[in-house]
Amino acid sequence: MASKGPEDEHPSVTLFRQYLRIRTVQPKPDYGAAVAFLEERAHQLGLSCQKVEVAPGYVVTVLTWPGTNPALSSILLNSHTDVVPVFKEYWSHDPFEAFKDSEGYIYGRGTQDMKCVSIQYLEAVRRLKLEGHSFPRTIHMTFVPEEEVGGHRGMELFVQRPEFRALKAGFALDEGLANPTDAFTVFYSERSVWWVRVTSTGRPGHGSRFVEDTAAEKLAFEKQLHAWCQAAGEGVTLEFVQKWMDPRVTPIDDSDPWWSAFSRVFKDMNLTLEAKIFPATTDSRYLRAVGVPALGFSPMNRTPVLLHDHDERLHEAVFLRGIDIYTQLLPALASIPALPSDS
Numbered sequence: 001m002a003s004k005g006p007e008d009e010h011p012s013v014t015l016f017r018q019y020l021r022i023r024t025v026q027p028k029p030d031y032g033a034a035v036a037f038l039e040e041r042a043h044q045l046g047l048s049c050q051k052v053e054v055a056p057g058y059v060v061t062v063l064t065w066p067g068t069n070p071a072l073s074s075i076l077l078n079s080h081t082d083v084v085p086v087f088k089e090y091w092s093h094d095p096f097e098a099f100k101d102s103e104g105y106i107y108g109r110g111t112q113d114m115k116c117v118s119i120q121y122l123e124a125v126r127r128l129k130l131e132g133h134s135f136p137r138t139i140h141m142t143f144v145p146e147e148e149v150g151g152h153r154g155m156e157l158f159v160q161r162p163e164f165r166a167l168k169a170g171f172a173l174d175e176g177l178a179n180p181t182d183a184f185t186v187f188y189s190e191r192s193v194w195w196v197r198v199t200s201t202g203r204p205g206h207g208s209r210f211v212e213d214t215a216a217e218k219l220a221f222e223k224q225l226h227a228w229c230q231a232a233g234e235g236v237t238l239e240f241v242q243k244w245m246d247p248r249v250t251p252i253d254d255s256d257p258w259w260s261a262f263s264r265v266f267k268d269m270n271l272t273l274e275a276k277i278f279p280a281t282t283d284s285r286y287l288r289a290v291g292v293p294a295l296g297f298s299p300m301n302r303t304p305v306l307l308h309d310h311d312e313r314l315h316e317a318v319f320l321r322g323i324d325i326y327t328q329l330l331p332a333l334a335s336i337p338a339l340p341s342d343s
Ligand SMILES: CSCC[C@H](NC(C)=O)C(=O)O
Pocket: 113, 147, 148, 149, 150, 151, 193, 195, 242, 280, 281, 282, 307
């Protein structure tokens, strides 16, 4: 497919590329620029914008489209604003330029993970508002910092705050992964990640003399970890940087009203949906842990999984199709009648 010139580029693609150029890259993300961008979007869309500083300098931005029945629980559309670092020398194009090639592929850190989704939410809401729709349930879009480093100064703190409880979230969408086939993937749970930092104060030496087999093999179970540290001698400690012990599963049977509404949209659009457990971890774990059912979904089919990879990219047609999908999903979810859990 031939790419359109900048003058006739779809405005949603232009907005996506603008967001990609904001350097919210770990370990020093420019969150100020992202928040300013989101505030401007709120202004353009006529949405309220709440900034919740969960830790000094770490802001969760919440854009709200009020529903017609405030007694009902809301739909929460979550995305994180930070992106992982790059090794620029391995990229075909500057990862923060949002270069679009002649075929329509947009290159950039965050094209898949997950600035695409942030803009798709915003553009679907814009389209639905413009068409004059309103729905019973309120839709909140939350833009959170720090997911890529564990969410500790992001979603983990946010879900404990009164501002989060005030959102009355009944159901959430968060990030998923691309699918190289024709199908879309949705994630209803995830692996419980453990990240361990081992500190050794012994004499330094070459790694090749340290262990014969791999570190990953040696660090398989917690008991082994402690035993290994003990055996290594005085001054060797370990600390869990991430130790998730609360795996939760979002229901995906047709008797569940959220799943039923979500999956019905795919049936109606004649799209294939594959339900899986996320192979890593996302901010959905914090939402599920406080009782909010969450599905991980990033609408990218016919797309290789390139999150955290060099040359992360997304085709503009896939990106635009994602907005169409959310434009169907949001009315379905935000129109679910009152549930027992709403009272
Ligand atoms: C343990 S928090 C880090 C979370 C991040 N999640 C994704 C989906 O990239 C990662 O796996 O690097």
